[in-house]
Amino acid sequence: MRISKVIMAASVAMCVFAGQVLGAEEEVVVGAQGAVIPLYKDKPYLHVIHKGRSVKVQRVQDTDFELHGYFAKTSRQCPPFCLGPMEVHPQVKTVGEIEIFHFMENQLRDGTGLLIDARTPEWHAKGTIPGSVNVPFTTLSKAIDDLEMIEALESFGAKPREPVGAVTKTLEEWGVMKAENMTDSWDFTNCKELVLWCNGPACGQSPRAITGLLEVGYPPEKIHYYRGGMQVWQLYGLTTIN
Amino acid sequence: MVLKAYRYKNDRKPRYWAIAAMTISIFVTPFSVMAAGDDDYLSALKQEAKKVDSKGGSSTASAATGDAGNAVSREVFEAELKDKYAGSAVFYGKLPASSQEEIFLEYQGGATISELRKKIMDRFLHR
Structure with a gap:
């Protein structure tokens, strides 16, 4: 009985190993020799869930394709649409496209992260990055006791705290009780990792949303800023969805 | 005064x-x-x-990138599994139809490929 179990486990392991080797050989050829323009080296495309449907994210496969329209514009009226700095806050990480792809395949699929289109709904309706949810900066700039902000924070996995007594507060201040990622009114211990984006480097909507979140105590290490936004996403011919 | x-x-x-x-x-x-x-x-x-x-402007890129917005069919899912994880695909193929359906639905629901591979083995070994 024991021997048969060992044989079965060994055959299962061999099959899985063989599968991985086979899988590696059978993957789509990308790069200079192949026809596929990948997302990045050895990554032809990925799938992300958008409103309950799986969407394939890839680059435009036509090397002669040129971007036209609004996001091909070089300049906009400044103010208000002025170029913003690379960093919104010293502790908030600014990310690029490859980090977004990894985020889509890991935190989004695992439910531990949210990709947030921080633009107003009229912008979101005209096209967005697949996998994004629309939480406008106008909501995330509200006061901590505003119903819209409360609903947003709850959807991000933050939990409202029971009124904190003087004793608890003192113990937390002394470090006797764990108070990391907690404010007087919110517990951010299990809150989701967020990537916020808007129209691009000259867009102030996601920086405002990030500032709003920091003001209510959202942990900065759980916030990421995709500065490239819709403009850079489209410049690289990446899939958008209406 | x-x-x-x-x-x-x-x-x-x-x-x-x-x-x-x-x-x-x-x-x-x-x-x-x-x-x-x-x-x-x-x-x-x-x-x-x-x-x-x-x-x-924004719709240009989405139109050009092809099949954005299409739900992945079961055939596409199975083909991808076979392409990338042939071993798991073999065990998946040996599962009863109800278990296959369950795994496909989990994939559509956004489960990671590692979760799906684990589930395939769990179902295969009746765990």
Whole structure:
């Protein structure tokens, strides 16, 4: 009985190993020799869930394709649409496209992260990055006791705290009780990792949303800023969805 | 004396009003300026959003990238599994139809490939 179990486990392991080797050989050829323009080296495309449907994210496969329209514009009226700095806050990480792809395949699929289109709904309706949810900066700039902000924070996995007594507060201040990622009114211990984006480097909507979140105590290490936004996403011919 | 008192009273009154008005304006003005600033920004955003429609820029890329928005069919899922994880595909193929359906539905629901591979083995080994 024991021997048969060992044989079965060994055959299962061999099959899985063989599968991985086979899988590696059978993957789509990308790069200079192949026809596929990948997302990045050895990554032809990925799938992300958008409103309950799986969407394939890839680059435009036509090397002669040129971007036209609004996001091909070089300049906009400044103010208000002025170029913003690379960093919104010293502790908030600014990310690029490859980090977004990894985020889509890991935190989004695992439910531990949210990709947030921080633009107003009229912008979101005209096209967005697949996998994004629309939480406008106008909501995330509200006061901590505003119903819209409360609903947003709850959807991000933050939990409202029971009124904190003087004793608890003192113990937390002394470090006797764990108070990391907690404010007087919110517990951010299990809150989701967020990537916020808007129209691009000259867009102030996601920086405002990030500032709003920091003001209510959202942990900065759980916030990421995709500065490239819709403009850079489209410049690289990446899939958008209406 | 009465006149003097009357004048004094009238002289003092405007000062109270002035102080009150100044105090109110000190507190109210920054908020109204802030609100006006926000309103200006929002209306500028609204105007700018209209330009996306007129030039149709954002839809160009999505149209060009092909099958965005299509739900992945079971055939596509199974083909991908076979392509990338042939071992798991073999065990998946040996599962009863109900288990295969369950795994496909989990994939559609956003489960990671490692979760799906684990589930395939769990179902295969009746765990």
